[in-house]
Structure formats: C-alpha cells, structure tokens
Amino acid sequence: MTTAFAQLDILSCDYIIVVSKYSCLLTIKNPNQLNNFIRLNGSHLGGYGDDNVKRIVGNFQPKLSYIPSRICQKFKNIESMDFTRSSIKKLDKNSFKDCKNLSSLILDLKMTTKIDNHTFSINHNL
Secondary structure: OOOOOOOOOEEEEEEEEEOOEEEEEEEEEOOOOOOOOOOEEOOOOOOOOHHHOOEEEEEEOOOOOOOOOHHHHHOOOOOEEEEOOOOOOEEOOOOOOOOOOOOEEEEOOOOOOEEOOOOOOOOOOO
C-alpha cells in the first residue's frame, strides 16, 4: 500500500516587537503558487492578537511571485510591509484591498514587473 502526501502551502508568523510595533515575521512556503491559504500558523505573544499586528516582514521562497490576499484579510491593522527579501513580481488589485491602514510598503522594484492600475486605489495612506 502506497500513501502519498500533498505538499502543503503554509503561511506562518514568528511574532516579535520591533521598534515598539507588534510584528509578524512572515514565512510563506507555497510550492504550488496558489492563493488558497486557510490558516496561518504561529502563536501570538501574551496579550496580543491579530488586531495588534502593525508590521509584516516577508520571508518568501524565491519563486513566490505575488502577495497572498490572506495576509490583509488576517491582519486588518497593518501599517507597514517589508518584502525586500522576496521576489514579488506582480501586484494585483486584491493584493492590499483589506489593508486599509497600510502607509508603508517596501519592495524590490527590480523584481516587480507588473502593477495593476487599481492596486493602491483604497490605500490612501501610501
């Protein structure tokens, strides 16, 4: 009898406080390049929760080419995102639609080749 295990797409956070901001050091393992994440792994520091996360620092596998919309659905009070250590190639209109407080976004623009016209239409603080 042979058993096959599918390789899981995983979002996980290591939560820390950086310069007085509760932050998620986000790791994404996404071998299938899908945007269908169900949960995010990681344990919050005592007294903190998803609503307290103000900063995301991304650590993606080199071939991840987009920002999963699940990030902004989970952390609605994000103020800043740092994706300099990623290979984000595309920003679409849904990338940041649920991050209404986003005021800082750091990308490696040498890697980013496509930005949809309406990507930042609801992010008035950027």
